[in-house]
Amino acid sequence: MLDKINKVKREHIIKNGDESSPFAISLIDICKSFGPVQANDAISLDVTRGTIHGIIGENGAGKSTLMSIIYGFYKPDSGMIKVAGTPVSFKQPSDAISLGIGMVHQHFMLVPNFTALENIILGSEGKKGLKSGLYAARKKLKELSQTYGLEVDLDSITEDLPVGIQQRIEILKALYRGAKVLILDEPTGVLTPQETERLFEILNALKSEGVTILLITHKLHEVMAITDVVSVMRQGKLVAHTKTKETNSEWLAEQMVGRSVLVNIQYPKGNPKHIALSAEKVSVTDKRGFDSLKNVSFDLHAGEILGIAGISGNGQSELLSVLSGIIQPAAGQFKIAEELFDATHHADPQKVRQLGVAHVPEDRHxxxxxxxxxxxxxxxxxxxxxxxxxxxxxxxxxxxxxxxxxxxxxxxxxxxxxxxxxxxxxxxxxxxxxxxxxxxxxPKVLLVGQPTRGVDIGAIEFIHNTLISMRDSGCAIIVVSVELEEILSLSDRIMVMNAGEVVGTVNKQDATKPMLGKMMAGMTLNVAEKGV
Amino acid sequence: MQASRLPAYVDILVIPLLNLLTALFVAGIIIAIIGENPFTALSIMLKGAFIYKGGLGYTLFYTTNFIFTGLAVAVAFHAMLFNIGGEGQAAMGGLGIGLVALGLGGILPVPIVILLAIIGSAIFGAIWGVIPGYLQAKRGSHIVITTIMFNFIASSIMIWLLAGLLMAPNQMSPETVSFADGVMLFKIHQILNSMGFSVARSPLNLSFVLALLCCFAVWVLIWRTRFGYRIRATGFSTKASAYGGYRPEWIIILVMAISGGLAGMMAVNEILGVQHRVILNFTSGYGFTGIAVALMGRNHPVGIIFASLLFGALYQGGAELDFEFQTITRDMVIMIQGLIILFSGALAYMFNPFLERIFLANKGQKEPENG
Structure with a gap:
């Protein structure tokens, strides 16, 4: 009974705004682990009402887990959530939505053959019968779309609509349920640049109407473009928290990847010889038609380590997959031991292996x-x-x-x-x-993805030494790593990737961490150098 | 298959036995409810299956069918494919035998016709497995759905042919004319009798030997060949298979050919061993029961031999029950078989959590460290 009274009271507070608390959501010491993996480690965070709050971090940094806790999908192992200053505990997502917290998922949760309207009211059809429910819903939705500029043709079949519109349906769905806090998980991952721009306009409109927005992303320019406040997560921890105005994308990039220094041995430089592998304008298009690799060209010499730096998800994985023959390039070509591969002359892992290419994949499991x-x-x-x-x-x-x-x-x-x-x-x-x-x-060529991810310190040193001695014996090595320290320590040359493209290549002796950070954020080498 | 943390002997021995006992226990209760003594019933079943004159022969004859269909399911399962189409593949295997035996019988020497007929059964079964395999690999149609549908298609084709083109003239049943003289496999009792042993008549024929050879061949294929390595790798992880360069699509297609071929050879036992003509519905559910056999036998040929023996004994002993008791009808026997399929097939892993608690509690900290 008490619970119910509390709930009514809370809902009242949230709907009418409790001026005593400026925070829409406060997290206090949230911890969550899955088996041995600590996904969230003592996260404390205040989200100010009526702001756009960005949460950035690499894949696996714990962003999505944290959001799932806020909208009631996971229960934290410990810690407290406050909504508008009132402590709450969610048993399921419907508890969160009843308190005005709505989630827009990365992968839309829509029924493809329902109309937009049917999708929006799914689960809250009203009790009087579908028809009157639909009528009332239509009226309410009209108001909502006008207020926020969220135009959707309510009678179109969802699967026929472009993804940008489908996303609007998801947003309307949350607003229709009275969401005052909107969580968007990687909302631009599936959008075209124009659709992204439209989305940002909508988000600004929502903000001006007092809606609080939590934006999860790993794209730095989006954070810079739209957020008011930004928090950086790394390996389950909240490592930085700042006003967007007072920061820049280079610093954020460093925060995202800058791990605690475990091993930082400066190995002597290698002795590069002939070209062992060369790529020319290699592009890869994934199933969604998205170019995950664009015009990548480089030469790899025997006896050198080419380090590939970048925030994860910027094409490094695809590069390794192409060179090892697992996926095929859409355009461009690459040459291993005088054998040419392109979109018509397919490489396959067996063939590539016979040519002397060995591959330590990123995903060990x-x-x-x-x-x-x-x-x-x-x-x-x-x-x-x-x-x-x-x-x-x-x-x-x-x-x-x-x-x-x-x-x-x-x-x-x-x-x-x-x-x-x-x-x-x-x-x-x-x-x-x-x-x-x-x-x-x-092998003559060794492709290594994330050589020391999830590896204990003793093994890291062993692995690094092994790679260096392979190099010294004349092997051509590519190391892809999200750990800048590792790249700086191992590589003879460093190639930086951003959004599927090569931003630039620098020699080890010229490279500095801030410079690489800027390049990882997408700045070209010339621009990055000026700042050093 | 779920990764069991139990010691191997528990998984292979204790769990199947426990499942079997549970099934027999429930069956016993039902027999007691209808007013018969469950222990008498059990003893009659065992005698019928192993001791009565000819009983063992019949048991092993049924066992042969189950070995073929069980192996078919198991081979596919190692590539994580669920071949539900054993029934249709076996029916097509029968058609393969029929076409070879009727077309070449009397033209070529008998041993060659028999050999070609056996190969025909495997090829026809394989074709009936390859089509769903191809659709799965290249078009993404789910193998479970397509193999089920192919059972119906096979059944319709058989009806169409046996009631039409291939139907023996001047008679009324949907079956072909009998094969030419001698186009059949020797019966085991004939062979043993000619060697001086006195053995009762039974339909058990040389297909039983063929089935055991297939068991050995499947063991070699899965655990001793490079291709088998690729099959298992693909079954556990398509990503790792792609990394290794194994082309998962081709593995799916080839595995379904092998699986279909094994199911098709079930027809050798029924058609070439006993009927000597193609009849309708000779598969009578063996293809489906093969799924339970494979599950119970843990997809290992040795396990499949024992599971097949169990089901063979049930078929034969069940017939004896029906014969001995007024109250226990044929339907009761089918129900008992159903219980065993339920407990050792569908509920195969029911006791796992319970057993894990027992066995892992004793093991304590001996588990190797993870992480």
Whole structure:
């Protein structure tokens, strides 16, 4: 009973605005972990009413988890949420929406063959019968769209509408339920630049009507363009919080990726020789028609490490996938050991491997290993055809086990037991096993994605030393990493990527962290240098 | 398949036995309710399946069918494909045998016709598996849906042919004429009798040996060939398979060919072993029961042999129950079979959480560290 009274009181406060609290939402020491992963670590945050508050961070920084907690999808392990100064606890998203917190998801939650109107009122059709409910809804929606400039043809079938309009339906859906706080999760990921501009106009209109907006994104220019306040998340923690006016995108970029320095050894420079791999205007178009890689050209020399810096999601993953033959370029070409590949001459991982390219993939769990396989089986992934692992069509588990034991011995993989499941090794040991597998093929070109993500300190040093000694023995190496320290420590040259394009390439001795930060935010080399 | 954290022997031995006992327990209660003694019923079933004259032969004959269809489901499952189409693939296998035996019987020497007929059954079954496989790999049509639909298509084709083009002239049942003399597989009892052993008549024929050979072949394929490695890799992770360069689409298509071929060979037992002509509905549900067999046998050939033996014994012993008891009808027997399928198929992992608590509690900290 008390609960109910409290709820009514709270709703009253929120609807009429409690002037005593300037904050629409306050988070106090929110913690949430999934198994061993601490997704949110003691997050405290105040969101001022009537502002646009940006939350930025890389993929996996914990932004989406935090938002899911605010709109009641996850329950925090500890900590408190206050809405308009009143402590609340949400059991489900409907509790949050009843207090005026609405969510617009990255992937729309719309029924494709419903009309816009049907989608908007889904779940709140009214009790008197659908027809009168629809009539009332139509009236209310007309007012809403006029107030905020959210024009939507209510009778169109949703799937026929462009994504920009579908997103407006999502926004209307939240407003229709009385949302005073709107959470938008990566809202521009699916939009064209024009649609993005329209969205920003709408968001400004909403703000001027007193709606509070939480904008989750990893695009810096959007944060700079529209937010009033910005908070940076990194590895589950809130690492920076500032007024947008008082900051710039370079500083934010550094905050997003600047991890605590674990290893910062300056290795001696390599001794580059002939070109081992060259790419010319390679472009990749994904299934949505979005160009994830645009006109990327570079040369990679034997005996050098080319570091690829960038905020994750700016085309680095696609670059590795193209060069290793997993996906095909839409345009452009690349050359490995005099063999040319382009949109018609397809590369495939087997062929590329035969040309002497080894690949340590970014995603160790999904690509690099098969977690359900025993270690000795994962140790031959991609190389199971190799003639010394069996006779003709057959493989021999005994030979494989012995082979794996050798790899484990020379790369210090612990526990040294080839029959354990791949999932039973720690991240560092999994990575060492993959590295062992790839390096033992004596590659001429080595592609390495996130060599030390989720790897303990001891293993980091081992992995770095291994890469350097591979380089010194004449291997051409590409290292993709979101850790600037790692890039600066390992690379001979550093290529910076932003939005699928190469922003510029600098030699190690000329590179500084602030300069790379600016380039990661999309500034060209010349502009970035001026500021140094 | 869910990743079980249980020791292997529990997964392979304890869980199937526990499921079986639960099913028998529930069946026993039902038999008790209708006023019969469950223990008498069980003993009659066992005697009927293994001890009565010819009982074992019949049991092994049914076992043969289950081995083929169980292997078919298991092979597909290693690539994470759920082949529900064993029924249709077996029917088409029968058609393959019929076309070879009727077309070439009397023209080529008998052993060659038999060999070609067996190959025909595998090829026709394989074709019936490859089409859904292709649709899954290249068009994204879900294999479960297409294989189910292909069962109906196969059934319609068989009706159309056996009541039309292939129907034996001057008679009224939908079946072909009998195959040429000698186009059949030897019965095991004939072979044993000629060797001086006295064995009762049963339909058990050389297909049983073929089934055991297939078990061995499947084991080699999945765990000892490079292609089998790729199948398992693709089944566990398509991303890793793409990383390895294994072309998941091709693996799906080839695996469905192998799976369909195995199901198709079930017809060797029924058509070439017993009927010597193609009849309608000879598959009578073996294709579907193969799913339960594979589940219970943990998709391993050895497990499948034992699971097939169990289901074979149920079929044969169940018939004996029906024969002995007035109150236990054929439908009751089907219900008991249904219970076993329910507990060891659909509810196969029901006891897992319970067993995990028992076994992992004892193990304590011995678990290797994760993370």
């Amino acid at each position: 999904a690509e690099g290993l098969i977690l359900q396989f025993q270690a000795f089986e994962s140790a031959i992934l991609g190389y199971e055809k190799s003639p010394n692992l069996g006779v003709k069509l057959l493989t021999d588990p005994n030979i494989n086990r012995t082979y794996c034991a050798q790899l484990m011995d020379s790369f210090d993989v612990r526990p040294q037991n080839p029959t354990l499941l791949s999932s039973q090794f720690s991240g560092g040991n999994q990575q060492k096993l993959i590295l062992a597998r790839e390096i033992s093929s004596m």
